[in-house]
Ligand code: HEM
């Protein structure tokens with residue numbers, strides 16, 4: 377009986393590990409890269425939104441459910457289950473205190489991401505479907521949101537990006553060991569350096585995306601705008617300019 381449960385946990389744990397890389401990790405990296413188009417201006421970011429919106433609705437929904445939501449929900453729920461069981465860190469005895477800290481941080485970031493993603497997905501994709509319009513996820517809506525409430529949303533997103541990036545970067549390192557890809561000390565050290573670089577680069581891409589909203593948000597003109605909220609931000613900047 378206990379053998380069967382162990383075996384099931386082993387397989388689920390492997391699946392949890394795999395879904396963290398593919399498709400969830402892959403999705404996140406391409407998601408942040410596409411979001412960083414804000415740096416090139418509102419039209420470029422809105423063109424990305426427009427590209428997905430131009431897909432046949434049933435195709436987009438099937439893609440979202442099968443390639444993003446199901447694997448993510450499985451990874452998230454099983455991840456919370458792993459954390460709640462508070463399994464001791466079996467790598468800790470081998471790799472020492474700092475490794476223990478990094479491992480614990482990955483679990484904390486997992487819990488934070490659980491909350492972050494509920495808020496994020498409900499207020500983006502969820503709001504889009506509820507409202508029946510993509511204007512809620514376009515450039516101007518983001519600018520309005522990130523600069524409202526004393527920039528609390530901006531801080532929330534900066535933390536979300538850093539947490540997700542750390543979680544994935546450390547996950548890559550852990551994945552290499554779990555799947556027997558990085559066996560020698562040398563391979564694990566190389567992977568650790570790669571993971572550190574990966575964490576820095578992906579965090580900067582995500583923060584760059586957020587910075588793009590702030591840089592271009594004030595300069596939106598009606599011609600560039602695709603929704604009414606752009607005019608609100610333009611009027612705001614004009615008011616400031618005339619003071
Ligand atoms: C720079 C910060 C971010 C921005 C500007 C951003 C932007 C967006 C937008 C516009 C959508 C709506 C897409 C649509 O419904 O067509 C979305 C959905 C989503 N985002 Fe983010 N995002 C950010 C960070 C993140 C992070 C760190 C994650 C972590 C994995 C994430 C995961 C998701 C997921 C899972 C969805 C739902 C996807 C779907 O159903 O199509 N996002 N995001």
Ligand code: HEM
Pocket residue numbers: 392393394395396397400401404451452453454455456458459482483486487489490493540543544546547548550551552554
């Ligand atoms: C949504 C909330 C999430 C929770 C609660 C969560 C939880 C966890 C936990 C507890 C682990 C460690 C598993 C272990 O010790 O064996 C883990 C590993 C991992 N997670 Fe997440 N995670 C979440 C989201 C994400 C996201 C958004 C990504 C990708 C960007 C991701 C990618 C990974 C990877 C690559 C691993 C390493 C797999 C391994 O150890 O072999 N996770 N996650």
